[in-house]
Amino acid sequence: MVRVVLATHNQHKAAEFQQILGDAVPGLEIVAYDGPEPVEDGVTFEQNALIKARVATQHTGLPALADDSGICVDAMGGAPGIFSARWAGSHGDAEANLRLLLDQLSDLPVGTRGAHFTATLALVTPEGEETVVQGIWPGRIARTARGSHGHGYDPIFVPEGHESTAAELGPAVKNAESHRARAFAAIAPALNTLVARSR
Template sequence: MSSRLLLATRNPGKLAELQRLLRSAVPGVEVIGLQDVEKYPEAPETGATFAENALLKAREAVRYTGLAAVADDSGLTVDALNGMPGVLSARWSGRHGDDDANTALLLGQLADVPDDRRGGAFVCAAAVVTPGGAERVLERSWRGRVVREKRGGNGFGYDPVFQPDGLDVTAAELAPAEKDARSHRGQAFSALVPLVAELLRPA
């Protein structure tokens, strides 16, 4: 008998990324997204940290659907901007999910910052919550630097301007499988997989 696990996201890029990780790692679990369940009112992400927002989204999904839920909150923290955009990454330009506008604003803010001070990290907090009240949350990061121009057509968000440490390509120039293996989200969800398996295992 297969269990259903809800990924509390409407972002198609993120959903595809998380489905790749969880489908292969947790056999017998059907992974669905918010478009596969009846629409419910989604509360604003008011947490001050990635972990708070991830838990908020996962708890809300369980409350409205009765399904075990996984949610993540992730974003880019830039050293020269004192850790911003941070939890505001998806709406940095004032329009939620406008990748082009968010990236353009970030590059404008960093225009005068020299290359050796453009370091930062992608951070992901991933949470799993079950209808029985079990909760787990963990966080992983991916260090790199912000380059001056967008490169690459894979990925989404700030991927085209983020060059991970040790690589000469941006996150958007990596193949999906390679990005999964290296990225903040890949690391977080890989670490979450055994917790998901444990929580969804039949008694």
């Protein structure tokens, strides 16, 4: 069994990863990270994901998987982007972030509310190998928050092909279609290689 540390203190994210992982990579065990919180001073999702994975690998001596994700609104030039978690000023106030974004988009008609979730995954090994992949979930911003599943901006994001928000879809659909699911599908070959190498 190959152990890979998931470089996050976010319990929602950790639970989501465990669900998405499923049986996609046999022989892989995802372990929790309890080390220092890195300074995410990158200017892209990729840079921040690599910062987190490198710190977790250095701290644990294990391969580390890190995610940096956010919502990007077309009419706002891709913002909030890497600032999604602290859009309203303080890190992690999901309700305030969501309210502020809805307020900022209040005058935009339906056809101009395009947006996408982005998830960037970085896998870093103690030997210094680095793999970075990205998953995109296109959609639009709803006018009001709806649904109780999920977290963050899920209640105001309507994925392409749906009329429900991500928070109304429920975990099974979300874990099959989301930006994180797409990023994980892209990183799975590298994780499978890691497992195969250890045999």
